[in-house]
Amino acid sequence: MNAVTSVLKSSLGSSITRQLTRTMASSFTPETYKTLLVNVPKPFVFHVELNRPDKLNAMNHTMWLEIRECFDSLAENDECRAVVLSAAGKLFTAGLDLSGMMTLGQEIAEQEDVARKSKVLRKLITTYQNSMSSLEKCPKPVIAAVHGACVGGGLNLISAADIRYATNDAWFTLKEVDIGLTADVGALQRLPRIVGSQSLVNEFAFTARKIESAEAKECGLVSKLYNDKESLISGAIELAALIASKSPVAVQGTKKSIIFSRDHTVQEGLDQVADYNSTMMQGEDFLNAAMSQATKSPPPIFSKL
Numbered sequence: 001m002n003a004v005t006s007v008l009k010s011s012l013g014s015s016i017t018r019q020l021t022r023t024m025a026s027s028f029t030p031e032t033y034k035t036l037l038v039n040v041p042k043p044f045v046f047h048v049e050l051n052r053p054d055k056l057n058a059m060n061h062t063m064w065l066e067i068r069e070c071f072d073s074l075a076e077n078d079e080c081r082a083v084v085l086s087a088a089g090k091l092f093t094a095g096l097d098l099s100g101m102m103t104l105g106q107e108i109a110e111q112e113d114v115a116r117k118s119k120v121l122r123k124l125i126t127t128y129q130n131s132m133s134s135l136e137k138c139p140k141p142v143i144a145a146v147h148g149a150c151v152g153g154g155l156n157l158i159s160a161a162d163i164r165y166a167t168n169d170a171w172f173t174l175k176e177v178d179i180g181l182t183a184d185v186g187a188l189q190r191l192p193r194i195v196g197s198q199s200l201v202n203e204f205a206f207t208a209r210k211i212e213s214a215e216a217k218e219c220g221l222v223s224k225l226y227n228d229k230e231s232l233i234s235g236a237i238e239l240a241a242l243i244a245s246k247s248p249v250a251v252q253g254t255k256k257s258i259i260f261s262r263d264h265t266v267q268e269g270l271d272q273v274a275d276y277n278s279t280m281m282q283g284e285d286f287l288n289a290a291m292s293q294a295t296k297s298p299p300p301i302f303s304k305l
């Protein structure tokens, strides 16, 4: 162990000074949105809230666009290492804003030709798909914290999160069939991998039945339940802070590898992580964290990434 620690120590002093200087030099104001509220409750932890409580956080066009904008921005923001996604008001979300859909129907009706109508709709669907996928593409872990109801588009949204917590009063529904729609923004693709039972997901999707929190926990849709919203949010923020205390190189590499491996063979996943680590094991995070573990000293302060 001594040989290892002396090699590690030689490059440690200047590295820690550099990290502290960078950390202390930071000042950051979260961006503002019409339908989202963004706060920084702890260092490197961002809290994003769906914020249309008067409309039960129904997902209108602006919200779909802003979710993408927000997570694309967090992806690039080196002040952010983990994200909590929750919602203001009495429930998480009532799903797609149905009044907005009436307006869309009128706009489509203005186009006469079916090919042109289809082009407009396809663009809209892919825009909304990209909005949901922005959670998954964001390299920082996203923890969804659900209270009350999580309907339709909301279930698609949280399916793209990395971790899902909920309150005991939460319920979920893949509601699309009830509005004559095939769910098209990610739940049909992601849920079978989360829940692990295609039969159960099929049942949810064909019937739009209510999934109560206990069933959601039992089937793996959520991993932890809380008595109320306050303890849910503080539990989710605590988890995010724990994640944010780890090496951002390791955490972001882990998210990338998990998602890559989900969609590839074992060998392709092993190749991807070998490529990643063959660079990252030369970096200061590995050096400093391995050193602190080896010497049983306090964990290092990691530079921004």
Ligand SMILES: CCC/C=C/C=C/C(=O)SCCNC(=O)CCNC(=O)[C@H](O)C(C)(C)COP(=O)(O)OP(=O)(O)OC[C@H]1O[C@@H](n2cnc3c(N)ncnc32)[C@H](O)[C@@H]1OP(=O)(O)O
Pocket: 054, 055, 056, 058, 093, 094, 095, 096, 097, 098, 099, 124, 125, 128, 149, 151, 152, 153, 154, 175, 176, 179, 181, 184, 185
């Ligand atoms: C390309 C598209 C990709 C995306 C697809 C996504 C699809 C979906 O999300 S399908 C699901 C759509 N959502 C629904 O069908 C839910 C409808 N709402 C409800 O079932 C209930 O409102 C709910 C159980 C969520 C809550 O019930 P509660 O009794 O607590 O409230 P209400 O009195 O029903 O509603 C209060 C006001 O909110 C308005 N509202 C509710 N949901 C929506 C919505 N989805 N869109 C727009 N507005 C909504 C409701 O009309 C009430 O308004 P007001 O009368 O003005 O007070």
